[in-house]
Amino acid sequence: MIDLEKPGVHKRGKRKGQQKVALGIKDEITFSKYGNTDDIWLSRSAFDEFKKCKRCFYLIRKKGFVAPGTPQFTMNSTTDKLLKKEFDLCRKDQKSHQILIENKLDNIIPYKNEETAINIYGDPIVSSNSKKPYEKMEAWRSNYHGLQARFKKTNFILYGSVDDIWLDTKNNYLILVDYKSQANEKEVSQETYWDGDFKTGYQTQLDFYFYLLKQQNFKETISNDAYLLVVNARGLEDKFDNKLLFQSKLIHTKVKDDYLENEIQEMIDVFNSYNIPESNKLCKNCAYARQRSIIDKL
Numbered sequence: 001m002i003d004l005e006k007p008g009v010h011k012r013g014k015r016k017g018q019q020k021v022a023l024g025i026k027d028e029i030t031f032s033k034y035g036n037t038d039d040i041w042l043s044r045s046a047f048d049e050f051k052k053c054k055r056c057f058y059l060i061r062k063k064g065f066v067a068p069g070t071p072q073f074t075m076n077s078t079t080d081k082l083l084k085k086e087f088d089l090c091r092k093d094q095k096s097h098q099i100l101i102e103n104k105l106d107n108i109i110p111y112k113n114e115e116t117a118i119n120i121y122g123d124p125i126v127s128s129n130s131k132k133p134y135e136k137m138e139a140w141r142s143n144y145h146g147l148q149a150r151f152k153k154t155n156f157i158l159y160g161s162v163d164d165i166w167l168d169t170k171n172n173y174l175i176l177v178d179y180k181s182q183a184n185e186k187e188v189s190q191e192t193y194w195d196g197d198f199k200t201g202y203q204t205q206l207d208f209y210f211y212l213l214k215q216q217n218f219k220e221t222i223s224n225d226a227y228l229l230v231v232n233a234r235g236l237e238d239k240f241d242n243k244l245l246f247q248s249k250l251i252h253t254k255v256k257d258d259y260l261e262n263e264i265q266e267m268i269d270v271f272n273s274y275n276i277p278e279s280n281k282l283c284k285n286c287a288y289a290r291q292r293s294i295i296d297k298l
Contacts, residue, residue: 003068029064033144033157034119042267043146044160044208048201050267055279055286062271067285079181079231079246080163084141087164091137099229100166103250107170113137120148120157137165149215152261156268162209166227173223176209176255178202181246183233188249193230202228203253211257226255 005022031040042061050057059065090097091110100108117125117139124133125145139145146161164177180202182188193199206226214222228251233244270277279286 026064039155041157053280053283054277076181083179108166111165111167147212174220175223176226180230188230188232193251206255210255211260
């Protein structure tokens, strides 16, 4: 796709006050958070980039290249927001949700933790809008803050925002949950949901959160059971009528993190390297750049 820079004026760096043009690189490359410049922060999405193509990961995360954007999935964001509101109502009353009851999981309720969220440095996490401290669940679901953990004894901090955490009241287990939205005429089923290569990314996502969650020193046990709450708009209605009807399905999976530390260490080694890694032969971004460079000298 062709992605255009939004018109406007640069506000930072050497280009302050100049009209915006597409530069292909960030005005300012920063790896830190909360004013601490000694640590390097890498998100779950950075790990996802690393898994897909080490070369793109290195150029984007280390060198500050700006890859062409993709359309914002506003429908997915809206369903995520509404699901969080819906489960927050159950969280407030500490009761199970209807879909859990239907799946005979009425012993599971949304996890409630009203303690003040603390960042990796021990400081309260404060909302930039309200200036009030976040509660833990609020911070863990924030894209900027999320769950945070130092990787071993390095200066690398890993983080990622979860959609939800549930509590198994019978066993005192914490359960990871991720919301997924889609539009497919086929009904969602446990037996076929994981078919397809891109679904492996969903599993890695949950595994990564599982790794982070285990670093938080909870008094509860972190369960290796996890769920995707999939809402699917099948489009089988006779007319639009100003609404989309979704079918909800709970998809169960097992999470594991025994392989993650080796892959995270490899990601850090690539980040620290002075050599640009080889590209993934399946990477379309690299393929496009390679073909264009043959005939196009900008």
